[in-house]
Amino acid sequence: MLMMRVFKKPQKWSVYYKQIIFEIDNIGISSLPIVAIISIFMGGIITIQAAFSISNPLLPLYVLGFTARESIILEFSPTIVCLILAGKVGSNIASEIGAMRITEQIDALEIMGINSAGYLIFPKIIAAIIIFPFLIAISMFLGILGGYVMGISAGACSSYQYVYGIQTYFDPNKLYYSFTKVVVFAFIITSISSYFGYNTSGGALEVGKSSTKAVVYSSVLILLFGLILTNIFLNH
Amino acid sequence: MIEIKNINKTFGDRQIVKDVSFKFFPSKTNLVIGESGCGKTTILKLMVGLHQLDSGSVLFDGLDFPKLNQDDQQDVRKKIGMLFQGGALFDSQTLEENVRFPLDMFTDLSLKEKLDRVNFCLQRVQLEGKNGLYPAELSGGMKKRAALARAIANNPRYLFCDEPNSGLDPKTAIVIDELIKDITHEYNITTIIVSHDMNSVIEIGDNILFIHKGENWWTGNKSEIFHTTNKELFNFVFAGEFMKSVFKVQNK
Ligand SMILES: Nc1ncnc2c1ncn2[C@@H]1O[C@H](COP(=O)(O)OP(=O)(O)OP(=O)(O)O)[C@@H](O)[C@H]1O
Numbered sequence: 001m002l003m004m005r006v007f008k009k010p011q012k013w014s015v016y017y018k019q020i021i022f023e024i025d026n027i028g029i030s031s032l033p034i035v036a037i038i039s040i041f042m043g044g045i046i047t048i049q050a051a052f053s054i055s056n057p058l059l060p061l062y063v064l065g066f067t068a069r070e071s072i073i074l075e076f077s078p079t080i081v082c083l084i085l086a087g088k089v090g091s092n093i094a095s096e097i098g099a100m101r102i103t104e105q106i107d108a109l110e111i112m113g114i115n116s117a118g119y120l121i122f123p124k125i126i127a128a129i130i131i132f133p134f135l136i137a138i139s140m141f142l143g144i145l146g147g148y149v150m151g152i153s154a155g156a157c158s159s160y161q162y163v164y165g166i167q168t169y170f171d172p173n174k175l176y177y178s179f180t181k182v183v184v185f186a187f188i189i190t191s192i193s194s195y196f197g198y199n200t201s202g203g204a205l206e207v208g209k210s211s212t213k214a215v216v217y218s219s220v221l222i223l224l225f226g227l228i229l230t231n232i233f234l235n236h
Numbered sequence: 237m238i239e240i241k242n243i244n245k246t247f248g249d250r251q252i253v254k255d256v257s258f259k260f261f262p263s264k265t266n267l268v269i270g271e272s273g274c275g276k277t278t279i280l281k282l283m284v285g286l287h288q289l290d291s292g293s294v295l296f297d298g299l300d301f302p303k304l305n306q307d308d309q310q311d312v313r314k315k316i317g318m319l320f321q322g323g324a325l326f327d328s329q330t331l332e333e334n335v336r337f338p339l340d341m342f343t344d345l346s347l348k349e350k351l352d353r354v355n356f357c358l359q360r361v362q363l364e365g366k367n368g369l370y371p372a373e374l375s376g377g378m379k380k381r382a383a384l385a386r387a388i389a390n391n392p393r394y395l396f397c398d399e400p401n402s403g404l405d406p407k408t409a410i411v412i413d414e415l416i417k418d419i420t421h422e423y424n425i426t427t428i429i430v431s432h433d434m435n436s437v438i439e440i441g442d443n444i445l446f447i448h449k450g451e452n453w454w455t456g457n458k459s460e461i462f463h464t465t466n467k468e469l470f471n472f473v474f475a476g477e478f479m480k481s482v483f484k485v486q487n488k
């Protein structure tokens with residue numbers, strides 16, 4: 001029901017366009033620091049972990065680079081980073097829209113004859129779908145870089161071995177698979193959080209509850225859809 | 237003209253609005269008065285569709301608003317200006333953006349024309365020069381006035397004001413009352429004002445609906461109200477010593 005109103009033809013494109021640009025900044029650019037920090041550290045940790053596990057001298061050391069790349073591109077960046085974003089972006093959206101609901105700002109929009117669901121939610125969904133893939137691409141790059149730095153500095157492998165590792169057996173289809181997941185997750189996070197925010201009623205306490213629900217439900221759905229999409233891709 | 241006919245509303249098991257009928261006329265300042273909690277805000281919200289009616293009808297110049305489909309309701313709403321009891325300014329926008337918002341949304345004016353209109357409205361509510369402030373940086377009374385500026389920005393045909401001058405000092409309150417009265421007459425607007433302020437009643441009470449416990453208890457205008465024999469209305473009007481002394485002076 002809500003979604004039908006969200007995707008109704010926008011009343012004025014120029015206003016929606018401005019909102020989308022604003023949300024790209026609000027949702028995407030402002031998440032860059034946290035995504036960057038987490039990616040660098042996780043990349044490093046994955047590489048060190050792998051280095052410890054591979055104590056078998058028969059395995060070539062470039063496997064380190066290969067392992068880091070595979071886990072970062074396939075699961076870590078799309079899934080873990082989106083879970084983090086569900087926490088940050090999801091609670092942000094739910095509390096913003098929830099506060100607008102309880103202070104009658106949404107009623108004020110409706111009274112002016114504005115489709116409030118469309119005006120508030122549509123730009124957020126579109127902005128997330130546009131900007132999340134970029135965030136995740138940056139996360140992948142930084143994750144692999146983090147693995148490189150840690151791998152070298154811990155003396156686990158040489159620069160040449162790592163770089164060789166991240167280039168071997170590369171299947172571009174995997175990127176396609178990862179980014180499909182990211183787009184689906186972007187939609188889940190923004191729509192679920194908007195839904196809980198939009199349907200807040202009561203006071204400041206309920207805004208807090210909506211925001212918690214938004215994070216919990218989007219996280220669970222991300223994992224669920226992650227599983228479903230993995231199955232679909234593996235079967236093709 | 238807006239006419240409400242036998243409107244009813246129940247929240248849970250409490251009937252808040254009971255079979256209220258009334259006519260609100262254009263070019264008049266129509267007042268809805270009554271004590272706190274009697275259902276004034278609820279009636280206002282029922283009229284504009286923010287609450288669903290249990291039964292009854294609300295006619296905007298003959299159109300039965302609650303029975304219209306969503307698109308037609310939106311078209312009627314574009315002609316409504318509403319001042320909420322709490323202001324309901326958009327927190328993320330400056331004062332100027334708030335007032336400009338209905339213009340951005342529904343007109344094709346140039347930026348210059350919009351800004352002229354914004355400054356004109358801000359000046360009428362005595363907030364000129366405050367364009368760049370955010371709602372969080374305004375006082376309670378300033379928020380009220382800013383919200384009024386937004387409500388009148390796009391030249392509404394119908395103006396709903398929920399306690400436009402509560403929280404204002406007496407002088408500013410009169411300025412706001414006068415402003416509402418003036419634009420109502422100038423632009424032939426159907427204006428509905430919720431109030432429990434007797435000063436406003438004396439100033440601008442062209443057509444008054446007195447609500448008591450959710451019912452239409454009394455109707456009349458500002459000169460009739462002082463000669464009422466209705467017990468509840470009498471108690472409401474003459475609750476304060478000030479009004480009693482005014483009344484004595486008048487009757488000397
Ligand atoms: N959304 C709601 N759900 C349940 N009860 C409500 C709701 N809105 C209002 N009420 C109840 O309806 C009654 C009338 O409320 P309303 O806001 O219309 O009063 P009011 O006349 O505007 O009072 P005031 O002058 O203090 O603003 C109150 O008893 C209130 O508890």
Ligand SMILES: [Mg+2]
Pocket residue numbers: 276277278321398
């Ligand atoms: Mg009220």
